[in-house]
Amino acid sequence: MTKFDFTRRGVLKTGVATGAGLALPTIFTSQANAFTNEPTGDTVTLGFNVPQTGPYADEGADELRAYELAVEHLNGGGDGGMLNTFSSKVLDGTGILGKKVEFVTGDTQTKSDAARASAKSMIEKDGAIMITGGSSSGVAVAVQGLCQEAGVIFMAGLTHSNDTTGKDKKANGFRHFFDAYMSGAALAPVLAKMYGNDRKAYHLTADYTWGWTQEESIKAATEALGWETVETVKTPLAAGDFSSYIAPVLNSGADVLILNHYGGDMVNSLTNAVQFGLREKQVNGKNFEIVVPLYSRLMAKGAGENVKGIFGSTNWHWSLQDEGSKAFVQSFGQKYGFPPSQAAHTCYVQTLLYADAVQRAGSFAPCAVVEALEGGDSSLPGIDSPANKGFLFDGLGNGQTLYRSADHQCFKDVLVVKGKDNPTSEFDLLEVVEVTPVSQVWYEPDHPMFAGGSLGECNNGA
């Protein structure tokens, strides 16, 4: 260690430099904004946060296509898509509140950490006023929490866990997609009709928030039918090979296998199960059956032949014949050359719903938007409940839909689908067996599977 000589000039120079460095953050006052990222120019920025790498990259890519389409339509480009069929008519193709819609994208990598980092950069750097997207409940819950703190609106993408609008619900967060409870409630009657009331079920469950709530929901629904649950086994996410989990099913005495898996996991576990010859087996004098509670076309494509005749539920399917769905499928198909997935649909709809809420509120302030989406006192017909209150809309592909103000969850009809026996094209893989009416999948906000959380107050940030 050499001796350090101070010179008067050296000390002064260093002192001034450090002093200036330290004082900088405190001598300037922050700019006063009414709320986080208040758009001041003639454009407004939305943040599309989707998985572009990782296990759900396919879904993410489709979500991004839908977002780009939605932005095009909001800015008056293309054929307008669902803007023409949407029951609320305040959007006129001139952007949102006259401001041209721009967007930034980010990669969630299907990791809560990365998703929050990319959402933060959109909020802090790009000035995004709303964050939307995601293809995993873990990510949705994490980003929703972030948006609540930062004071921006979060419009959830594909997230099916009960927790997103259950115990982890937030005032600034909204979900259009259906949830695990609705899957169970919609699927159970169809299963009873097809497979009878005397069945023994074996569950394989993805070991994370969505898997747990999915298993809980479908178990409750099937047990109410009189089915017996033989065993529930948790499997690690992205295990790749499920043979070691399938083998014990053969000797368990169960005659139904329920796969609470999604994405690549479902493709692998279903393929393993079929390879083990489960579908040709007879147990307890009945045909062995496989059920996949949450289905998507992208998964059906991955599993190929194996999905034929297998039941599941889905939020939306491109073969629906209502005006909204037809308009969406047409403009999506024109732009990209193939039909949209359910992930694309829910993301497109969420963007439109946000834009519409801002337009109706006349302000981008998150609290005003929340109020517009909670939307007063309209209610779904045929459901007698004090919680049946919120923003009612139609023409976005699922028939009459209610954004319930009590938990910011959309209530609409749920589709029960089956793997098609004779597909006519690579997109025509699922057939809609039944459209379960919303009254059958309705639940109260304080249902035990959803209890424990609270919306809190909306947050305008800044």
Next chain:
Amino acid sequence: MLGLSKKDLTFLLIVAVLTLCAPFLLNPFPTDSAMAQFNAGYPDLMQRFVIFGIFAIGFNILFGLTGYLSFGHAAFLGVGSYSAVWMFKLLSMNVLPAILLSMIIAGLFSVLIGFVSLRRSGIYFSILTLAFAQMSFNLAYSVLTPITNGETGLQLTLDDPRVLGQSATPQGGIPVTSLFGIEMRATHELAVGGWTFQFNAGYYLCAIVMILAFYVALRIFRSPFGLMLRAVKSNQNRLNYTGLNPKPYTLAAFVISGVYAGLAGGLLASMDPLAGAERMQWTASGEVVLMTILGGAGTMIGPVLGAGFIKYFENIFSKINDTVLHQWFAFMPDGMEDFFVFLLHPFVGKGWHLTLGILFMLVVTFLPGGLVEGGQRIARLLRRERTDSNDRPDPEHHPRETPHVAE
């Protein structure tokens, strides 16, 4: 001064000034310009730069000095994050106790893992640490769900007990992390001409901690203890034959770097109170190895540069999409524009891994000493041009003298 040589002190001062002026330095482009895409001066990314800088500095104390390549360092970062979030849930939203606890827990954890892993060296050591880290990851992911909240990640809720503080703010929100009343998320914005600079309280806390961490590491590098660690790296057998037991030294280095990782984890949670299991995954452990090698293992500033480099790519390049590309090339005729967009498309957006991979390969092939070597070569080139003579007496001397570690 501060027990440092003049050269080191100047070096430390340069690092300190660069760190404290980062909000300016990282925002070179006006907000409305097309190049604003490349600005990195927003709080979240700046925080990440310095936090992962701390992580890499700590890793370098182990890898750069002793040569032990740990492939499981992310486990300590994860443990640190979980401890910090639990502190927020149970005790108070002050970041100080949270950071202290995360350092202590990560330290204890690294004593445990280090004691077992350091019985082997070389590739076996790497594999042991990797195994432990994957074990911790799986525990956090599923077995210990009540403590870690599994895949969703540990988060604050409205009904946390929080002994020294409130469970929820009067407005019904979750309170934010703070240091004796200074909110970590508080940001001052300064608009100068077309530029907007953001000064964030959390960033300055991290920056000061990093400068301290850097100083401590510098002292370790220059100490007799550091020399002993270097002796372990150059030839452990020789050390054994001289009658010295290297084990306490390596274990100490392991624990110190574990504490650094815990500190980084604690800071990460203090900036954003969430801890996820994927922070402990092997990819996260691999990332810090990449950071260190990319920047220059065994040098002081290298790991920090490497950390900044990787985080920059992850956060900036991943956000460039086709629309942005089209804007850049809008001045070209249509065919050309599409061609260039097509050409660049695989390297931006979701292709940021690819760009990073190529750069990593180039650096490792042509600059084995990492970015620091690149800097040294440029400096040497400039010096040679200026003086037009070689300042080294014997340029062909082999083996080359090792560069000064501070460079």
